[in-house]
Amino acid sequence: EVVLTQSPATLSLSPGERATLSCRASQSVNYYLAWYQQKPGQAPRLLIYDASKRATGIPARFSGSGSGTDFTLTISSLEPEDFAVYYCQQRSSGLPGSFGGGAKVEI
Amino acid sequence: EVELVQSGAELKKPGESLRISCQVSGYRFTTYWIGWVRQMPGRGLEWVGIIYPGDSDVRYSPSFQGQVTISVDKSIGTAYLRWSSLRASDTAIYYCARLTSGAYGDYWGQGTLVTVSS
Numbered sequence: 001e002v003v004l005t006q007s008p009a010t011l012s013l014s015p016g017e018r019a020t021l022s023c024r025a026s027q028s029v030n031y032y033l034a035w036y037q038q039k040p041g042q043a044p045r046l047l048i049y050d051a052s053k054r055a056t057g058i059p060a061r062f063s064g065s066g067s068g069t070d071f072t073l074t075i076s077s078l079e080p081e082d083f084a085v086y087y088c089q090q091r092s093s094g095l096p097g098s099f100g101g102g103a104k105v106e107i
Numbered sequence: 108e109v110e111l112v113q114s115g116a117e118l119k120k121p122g123e124s125l126r127i128s129c130q131v132s133g134y135r136f137t138t139y140w141i142g143w144v145r146q147m148p149g150r151g152l153e154w155v156g157i158i159y160p161g162d163s164d165v166r167y168s169p170s171f172q173g174q175v176t177i178s179v180d181k182s183i184g185t186a187y188l189r190w191s192s193l194r195a196s197d198t199a200i201y202y203c204a205r206l207t208s209g210a211y212g213d214y215w216g217q218g219t220l221v222t223v224s225s
Contacts, residue, residue: 034211036152043202043215044144044152050209087152091210095166096142099152 002026004088004100011105019075021103023088028068032091035064035073038102039084047086048073075105083107109133111203111216118222119193126189127219129203136184137161140206143177143188146218147199157206158186193223 003026013019023033031051036044046055048064051071061076075082088100114128129141143155156167160179167177176189186203201219204212 032209034209036212038152043218044204044212045215046211046213049207049211049213055213089152089211094210096154096157096206096210096212098154102151 002029002090002092002098004090004098006086006088006100006103009101009103011103012107013078013105014107015078015080017078019073019078019082019105021073021086021105023066023071023073023100025069025071025090029090029092029097031067032097033064033066033071034089034091035062036087036089037082037084038087044087078105109205109214111205111214113201113203113216113219116220116222118224120225121193121195121223123193123223124189124191125193125221126187127201127221128185128187129216130183130185131205132184134205136179137181140210141179141186142204142206142212143175143186144202144204144212145171145199146202155188155201160186193221195223195225197221198223 005024007022033051035048038044052064063074085102085104087102090097110132137160140157142157145153154168155171156177158165158177178187203216205214207213
């Protein structure tokens with residue numbers, strides 16, 4: 001089973017700053033990685049899929065990069081509504097695979 | 108507009124059975140996989156299993172195999188997650204999600220809180 005490790009667990013930043021979140025896989029997942037945002041009391045929202053493609057309606061300040069085992073989610077300039085928990089998720093053999101443990105972006 | 112609407116919160120006792128639902132609208136139900144995700148209190152996300160409504164092909168995550176049953180009713184565009192005997196450790200929020208061809212959840216239900224307590 002592929003294990004996804006996210007770092008840092010918590011990122012403390014101010015609005016307008018740049019956020020960089022990491023997701024490392026225990027073995028290669030090619031580019032089959034997604035990022036989700038979850039706010040308190042809400043369902044997850046798909047931000048990025050296939051490592052770098054923005055989902056429908058996602059602002060351009062969100063970008064994803066990486067392949068193989070190392071991936072990054074970047075928020076270029078934090079808006080107040082971006083403070084949330086972020087999860088990465090891989091797919092395996094065409095089926096949904098494991099999630100990372102989550103990373104909180106806090107003010 | 109794609110929507111997944113889940114059934115309401117449940118409070119159950121250990122050993123009781125339960126079925127929660129996820130009714131979809133806005134797209135052809137039989138052409139996308141549906142997944143169920145568990146989120147225990149204050150914890151992360153875990154896939155429970157997935158189902159393809161077109162032919163009811165079901166895949167369970169190893170941790171949930173034998174513990175739950177996933178099914179669909181195509182006539183009403185609804186997916187189900189069922190327990191025959193609940194445990195306190197089943198207490199969690201359960202989400203349903205439509206899966207893209209890439210096996211990512213692009214639309215999600217609002218979640219169903221299941222509380223199991225004596």
